[in-house]
Amino acid sequence: MTPEEFNKIGETHRKKRKEYPQNINVCTAAACVSLQSESVKEAIEEEVKKQGREKTCRVSGTGCLGPCATGPLISINDGEALYAGVSVGDAPEIVKNIDKKPVSRLVVSPDSPFFTHQERVALEHCGNIDPESLNDYLALEGYEALYEVLTTMTPVEVIEVIVQSGLRGRGGGGYPTGLKWSTVEKAVGEKKFVICNADEGDPGAFMDRSMLESDPHSIVEGMAIAGYAVGASKGYVYIRGEYPLAIKRLRNAIKQAEKRDLLGKNICGTPFSFDIELRLGAGAFVCGEETALIASIEGRRGAPRSRPPYPAEYGLWGHPTLINNVETFANVSPIIRRGADFYAAIGAGKSKGTKVFALAGSIRNTGLIEVPMGISLREIVYEIGSGIVDDRKFKAVQTGGPSGGCIPEEYLDMPVDYESLAEAGSIMGSGGMIVMDETSCMVDVARYFMDFCRTESCGKCVPCRVGTAQMYNMLTNISTGKGTMHDLQLLEELCDVLKHTSLCGLGQTSANPVLSTIRFFRDEYTAHIRDKKCPAGVCTMEHENEVVS
């Protein structure tokens, strides 16, 4: 394929998109679907037919539009207007006004802080394209980065661009992506593999899911570029079995790309070949850890092994393997297309670029957001999130899921980057951000996460297997008013043991929720122990039960 031919494909699809002067994009990502957005879409399709506008108005399903709490969401004419809370009954009015003024009672202002404080790179196509259409993706510069890489760059040059961009692993660890790629590239091996970690296990996180559901081709493209850079010809996507829609859309994307010579043998007529295969996860949180993930792909129990050797040298079936998270791959093609400098200019300090967060909990605007690194937590909670529901008092933001911690009010002005979050006793994590107010009990939250870790521990190493169960028991005792101050001290000691002696990340970080809540909310622990009282009124104390009975 010559560059002219390739450009022509994009041009054709751009023109095709313009054939319809009007378009209505209905969000069909999980949150809106759960608010019956699919029947809204059907109603609008019917209405378009009824009003005889089939030739000028295109109705399509699209990925996540952002403010999930106000769904179902509809975007008119590529973002000209955004409607929220649309119901089936609104269809006639929406279609009638498609070429006139937007229906004011449904409109969400694009000037609201929810949108103005965001910067979209990884999510650039989310909500603009039909995730099941390759043509839509091609119309918006899709696969141009892959073509450019294959025809004009050497693998080392590609890695150099990624290094320059300052991109770091978006799965939570924050390991420099360029460095990882170059290690795999340098590793000696006949075969190499690229794995996309889409086993989004953190409760309260839905970024990867939304990205796969909204823009699956960007992940496919990112993986192919990575494959070229490190010298791999086979890729695996390890995806949660609990995400049927994401699986379906990714399968569809892979098939479409194969048909158009954008995957498979001799991509775009170049000597480079790359295949992608899907592997379904089966519900084990520990499989987010890279060596456990590899074990699972190999068909075994997902138990991690000690590192080194790292997967970059000894990975899948013993071959050098590159493992990156969904969001990391989603950033690759924009970086190649727009240049490393563009990406490095966003963000602050050692954390470059943007980060996608899943905003949830006691906050007004829940949903999917992408913000530049270095933004303050206060901006996220009070500007983008528009504050706490029912004007209750803010208590903490939980980041990083079961491996992260709870960040209290005094840290709200701290910039969101890898280092600052670690300093506050939490981690960036994959991007779950749960806001808690005064009605949440921190002891109960710590107990919740410990219950999670104890259930998810694979059982291979003793500190994690026994430690998490013991910590859970102690936290249960404290939350039911049976704890002593000695328990609190033991708890801290046990956290320290787990942190330093567990085999993998699950055990090492499982102490974080406990440590951070003890550090910032010690008074709540002591209230439970000394006064036998839960300040938030969540925990039921033993003696209260006795009174009742």
Next chain:
Amino acid sequence: MNGNKIRYREFTMEQGQAAKESNRSSKSSPVSASERRRSAGRKGSKVAQKDKRRKLVDATMRRYGHSTYALIETLHTVQEAYGYLDDDNLKYVAHSLRVPLSKVYGVATFYHFFTLKPQGDHTAVVCTGTACYIKGVPAIMKAFKKNFDVEPGETTADGKLSLLTARCIGSCGLAPAMVYDGEIAGMQEPEDIVSKVRAMIRNGN
């Protein structure tokens, strides 16, 4: 390991779909889903069903060249086709892939997605992700216990309802979320849930 630990069965929308389909088919056949489940334990009733479902399982194994790596994928297919992993199929898969039965069992019990027990006619899944938890999962569990006498991971005595939990279904923006027979619903209050589940059980028969 962790003998006293409760392993909550994980639920998926696919499972819900499968359960739904089996319900649909039960309407056309005179044998109800609960009867079929009871008869599943009896010997001989399976013979008539050396069926399409087994062929699906075979097809998956063939696709991966009967390599041992195909174990998890094959178990996925078994669960999709049969609704759960029964002993016969575990043995069959072990034999076909030449993996020791102990390893097959190890894998089947390690992953929450797989269930070794048949499901009830209907499934209600409570999302227990962080966002849902702080927005009222404990109250929802209490409502289930009070109204249906069922704990997470259990099926009611009459086999009509299975209560499952999911780690996180990714509808955190609409917490608390529920999945009724494969259909996700957000912003659920305990009272709505009880009436919805009642209606689901009633309409299913």
